[in-house]
Amino acid sequence: MVEDDAAPPPVPLPARAAAAARGLAHAVLHGALDVVFPPGCIACRRSVERGAGLCAACWRSMRFIERPYCERLGLPFPQDFGPGLLSPEAIAHPPVYGRARAVAHYDDGPARRLVHALKYGDRLDLGRPMGAWMARAGAELLAEADVVVPVPLHRMRLWRRQFNQAAVLAREVSRASGVPWDPLALRRVKSTASQVGMTRPQRMDNVQGAFAVAPERGAAVAGRRVLLVDDVLTTGSTLNAASRALLRAGAAGVDVLVFARVVTES
Numbered sequence: 001m002v003e004d005d006a007a008p009p010p011v012p013l014p015a016r017a018a019a020a021a022r023g024l025a026h027a028v029l030h031g032a033l034d035v036v037f038p039p040g041c042i043a044c045r046r047s048v049e050r051g052a053g054l055c056a057a058c059w060r061s062m063r064f065i066e067r068p069y070c071e072r073l074g075l076p077f078p079q080d081f082g083p084g085l086l087s088p089e090a091i092a093h094p095p096v097y098g099r100a101r102a103v104a105h106y107d108d109g110p111a112r113r114l115v116h117a118l119k120y121g122d123r124l125d126l127g128r129p130m131g132a133w134m135a136r137a138g139a140e141l142l143a144e145a146d147v148v149v150p151v152p153l154h155r156m157r158l159w160r161r162q163f164n165q166a167a168v169l170a171r172e173v174s175r176a177s178g179v180p181w182d183p184l185a186l187r188r189v190k191s192t193a194s195q196v197g198m199t200r201p202q203r204m205d206n207v208q209g210a211f212a213v214a215p216e217r218g219a220a221v222a223g224r225r226v227l228l229v230d231d232v233l234t235t236g237s238t239l240n241a242a243s244r245a246l247l248r249a250g251a252a253g254v255d256v257l258v259f260a261r262v263v264t265e266s
Helices: 013-036 056-061 088-092 110-120 124-137 155-161 165-177 200-207 215-221 237-248
Strands: 100-105 147-150 186-188 211-213 225-233 253-261
Touching: 100 110, 100 124, 110 124, 110 165, 110 225, 110 253, 124 165, 124 253, 147 165, 147 215, 165 225, 186 237, 200 237, 211 215, 211 237, 225 237, 237 253
Parallel strands: 100 253, 147 225, 225 253
Antiparallel strands: 186 211
């Protein structure tokens, strides 16, 4: 009789017993943790069945951005007007970067709460689920990207906050997509005022010349397609300034991926 070479060798009983024991211990541990620390909605902390996710109410309230949308800015359209259509905003104010994509509207719902919890509430645990959503929303951009780069904070603001929320998200986007990231490629060389309440021209003036590619990181950018990551896109002034610095350093192209963006309803 000819033996079947494709058949796997039998697993010894002790090894199978050990694997089963490890699996049982893992299940018991997680079950015990769920009893002591019940899983909660990452946006409102209501209890959920399992894992890091949204409760049913927050899921219904989350205004995800999906097609149809402006191919340049990722702004959602109320209906499908055909492929490749640009929004009036993209025509009136074309960005320095190529394309932008976002997970959700930045309104008063769960998306805003998540951004604020990460940025001001030190909820670094939100980085992974938010980054995973971003990797899905920006899949077409990541397919062409060579490196993921976060929008940096000025060193004084980084010292006060102790972390950069854009870097937290960029790391998780890189982890989810497999595209390498470089947190040091771009530097914020000018301390800028908070842009809350500023007009578009004021925002542009505020961030002019605020970014530069570190000389020692030039090779990480030159000739490569960069995916620039931030938490929120409002007017795009900051992302335009950062993109301009990357392109001046020789980047082959720059696209933008954020968790949420401001959408002006018509």
